[in-house]
Amino acid sequence: MSVPLTYYLILGAAVFCIGLYGALVRRNAVGILMALELMLNAVNINLVAFSRAVTPGLLTGQVFALFVIAVAAAEAAVGLAIIIALYRSKRTVNADEVDLMKG
Amino acid sequence: MDIPLLVFLALAVVTVIGALGTVLMRNIVHSALFLIVSFVGVAGIYVLLEADFLFAIQILIYVGAVATLILFGVMLTRGVRGEQPQLNNQFLPAAIMAILLFVVVLVPVILNSIWPSSTQQAPTATTALLGQELMGTYALPFEVAGVLLLIALVGAIIVAREH
């Protein structure tokens, strides 16, 4: 591996932390979803990097990353459907204003 | 300075700039476009890691489908034409502290651990191998993923339908 493994892990950690910041801090629900996708991408980088570094012939990490991509796509679809339904009934996508169940 | 390292640095910069743009931009459409930049950066990283099939799938699925979906979502839920007055909610200082803590713990762990490594050559054509693994060892998760996608498809249509 010409680029050391730790470089990929640091990149994955950086993107994950940026995504975590976005998920915690954004008000727009679609913004939170986008930050979530960033976190999933960071996880994928880690998986593929480990697969390449530790067992290059087995491709286990790549299979795992493929499943993560599939599940992330499904989750984005359902999440956006919920946001659209919410927008239709409450005319807002601000995550702070959706507090009907608040005690 | 050899070429793979330079390429890695360029792709890492692109990915991180895309990620920062996604979470820091005020205009949510610009945010979505920076997310696409980040996806393309990650696809480049896959090429560097010799995962050629995954590179094509990343562009096809994430940029071609998920990003389009997110853009549709953004365009259908825009209220007044203009940016939101306040980007962040009230958890900003707490979030920054939590993330700094996370980074302070994670980076030393990464740098100081001794990772197992192997000098085996990576296969040049991963598609056939991935296909064999998906149909062989991982046949059950493959089927479950198919059912999951079907459920997500039907569920999304039902939830977003106009009554």
Added chain:
Amino acid sequence: MDAINNLFPNLSAALDSLLRRFLPGTVVDIVMMLVSIVTILLLLPVVFLIMTYLERKIVARIQDRWGPNRAGPWGILQPFADMIKMFTKEDIVPAKADKIIHFLAPVIVAALPFIAFTVIPFGRGMIGRDLNIGILFIVAVTSPAAIGILMAGWGSNNKYSLLGGMRAVAQLVSYEVPMGLSILVIVMLAGSLSMQKIVEAQSGPGNLGIGWFIFAIPVGPIAFFTYFFSAVAETNRAPFDIPEGESEIVAGYHTEYTGMKFGLFQMGEYVSVFGQSCIVTTLFFGGWQGPLLPPYVWFFLKAFAVVFVFMWLRGTLPRLRVDELMGFAWKFMVPLSLANIFLTGILIRLVQIIS
């Protein structure tokens, strides 16, 4: 004979050995890559100009009129007149439009089809880079065009543009599915995703075209049918041109674009039509194979024959309504291509058992 057939690979090998005497190894590799990139980038706008002229002439003749015949003999200078017009028109940006998005959208739509030409085999040994995910790379690289169109529709700050953009994206995304499934049939028959291997798998006896995948009854013609009509829909050509339907919603997503930006949209569309024609000839008509003539001549002949069929369809068929278009994709093409894959699998297995 062999010298003419291998003209371009020989030229490139000669250039490579010439450069290696003066420059170090890696620089020569980079220079050779740049040479092939620049060749493709110079070739495609020329093809674009030829295609604009051909389109107007062919559609005009189908409609029983002359077509452009003022600019030069038989109207041959018409593309140059169009080019001058595009360059000198005023560039109008709508008032409240998002300037960056409005600017980037035609760039994305115009630039993406060029990337696909990296893996198209123009002749024996004439391919930019023979990736082992060749055809998947092409499918992957043509899918973000939807984003460009959505950006064009959104960045114009115009309800008709946005509506046109959304309908165009729905159409693009829907027709990617039968496209991918038809390609899967070809990949199963050829045993590889690499474009050169797909061409080589079609070499039947004696260079007479018997081995072409379109003649692989019964799955070949069905795959050709589904792929070809998905390609027509993907490039927003008639009869699937609701997005740019001139008589329907003004001009759809490129209503607010003038001058060079509109020219970029047109270039993107024609280059992607040429790209899809090249892919169709590679996948179904044996690529560069053929008797007597050099391989690259055969390739361009076949590709332009498919381009002619694209233009023929435009002049002949009426436009499909948007619900008919989507119904055609999801209720007809997708089940047909899925059944086709199933049939191909069974036939391949039967052939394996018999032989």
